[in-house]
Every structure is written in structure tokens, then in C-alpha cells.
Amino acid sequence: MCYEKEAVDKLIKKYKTCDPFELCDYMNIQVRYSDIGEYRGMYRYSKRNQFITINTSVPDELLKIVCGHEIGHAVLHRGINRIFMDTTFFSPSKYERQADRVSAYLALANWDKRDLYGLSIDEIYGLTDIPIEYLWLVIGK
Template identity: 40%
Template sequence: MWLKTFIEKQIKKYNTSCPFKLANYLNIQVIEYDLHEEIRGYYKYDRRNKYIVINSNLTDEWKRIVCAHELGHALLHPRLNTPFMRKNTLFLIDKIEREANLFAAHLLIPDENLFNFSEQTTIYDIATLHNVPIELVELKYKGLF
């Protein structure tokens, strides 16, 4: 899958899978701002400058998830200004949002853990281990559970 290979190259090149560090290395400004409670974040492109805006009221775990999702937009759809990532964005079927969610899933859930689980391991266990929503685990491992 091209997306998985692309993400692996980024992780290897910058020696991190942290979305905040990757954004910094890629000269993408990450800004926290007090947004409406239903808005988690968004990506903005303006005159060759890239910005990720994250709701400052989110938990650290959700800030990481939103940053990974918006980083997906910045790298996969660099000249598009994306609409706000709302609380229900993980359930959207829009192609651009699905690609950003899949980017976040591959970035935040490493492959090496896939085969270290027992047969009793559930998607809930994997989501808890990586502090990600179940929807991202389902996207990453579609067809395995």
C-alpha cells in the first residue's frame, strides 16, 4: 500500500512517529487554539505556509490524534484547506477524511505489535495500548478483526 510505504519513509527519515515532531521537521506550524467544543482541529494552507490548528481544550491523547490526522491532510492534500475535524469525523466516508484517518492510523499504530498479540486480543486492547480510537484500529487492520 503506497500510503503505508510513504509513512514508513517519513518515520525512518526523521526517526520519529510523533506527529508533532514530524510537523516541526516538515515546517508545518502546529497551533493550539481555543476552538468550539465540537471542533477538534483543522489544516490550513496559506501562501505556501502550512498550519495545523488544534483545539487547546482537548486531552493530550486527542491532541496527538488530531495532529496526526491533520498532518495527513498536510502531506496528502497539501493545497487543500480542510474543513474542521469535528467529533464525528472518524465516522465520515469522505475520501479525503478517510485518507487522513488512515494516515493517522498507520502513523500512530506500529505494525510490529500486530503479531505480538494473543488470539484473545481485541481491537479494544490495541486501541487502549496505543491511546487511539477504535475506529483507527479498524481502519489499520481492516479485515483482520
């Protein structure tokens, strides 16, 4: 099992939810909305406080995806002293790909694997609205 999937499974088991906004509440991560230019989301850790900022221009159907991505940074990269900013769905950065996987696993957690078995990535996208680029990271071959 991959590192990101294990991290998501631990979160879901501990907090009994896969909803990124509920996870933020449980994990004491402050979520804010602001115009942050070209960035969809940003995670920041400062003085034992965690913040996620989501761009006010993010469409409603992507809010959980963006928040889930930033939770990926909170869970996997908190000790790294830098600000993570997400601008595209498919970033070449190792850290961005890991955060993308966390977001995808969180989004897929509500789906019964039997309902998705044998479906193409395009078909899964049609059912789940999880960005295809994220799906490729977790189930693409």
C-alpha cells in the same frame, strides 16, 4: 501496501520519528492551539506556509491522534485548495478517512506488530488508546 501506509513509512524513514509533533517541527508546520468550536483540529496551507490548529478542548491523550490526522492532510492533500476540519472520529469523506489512516499508522508505528498479532481491535485499543474507529480503518476486517 496502501497509499497512506506508504506515506507514513516515508515520513518515518526520512525524519526518524513517528511523533506527530516532532514531524511538524521537521516539516516546518506551525502548530497552534485555539478554541475552534466543535472542531478538534484544522489544517491550512497558505502561501507556502502550513498550519495545524488543535482545539484547546482536545484531551491530552488525543493530541497526537489529532495532530497525526492533520499531518495526513498536510502530506496527502496539501495541493487541494480547501481547509480540512476534523469533527468526528469517523467521517464519510474520502479525505478524512485517508487522514484518519495516516494518524493510525503513525500511532501504531511505535508498536511491534508481534505484540499486537492475534489481538482483537478492542484489545489493541486497550493497549494503545488509538480510537477504535481509526483501528478499523487500518486493521479491521
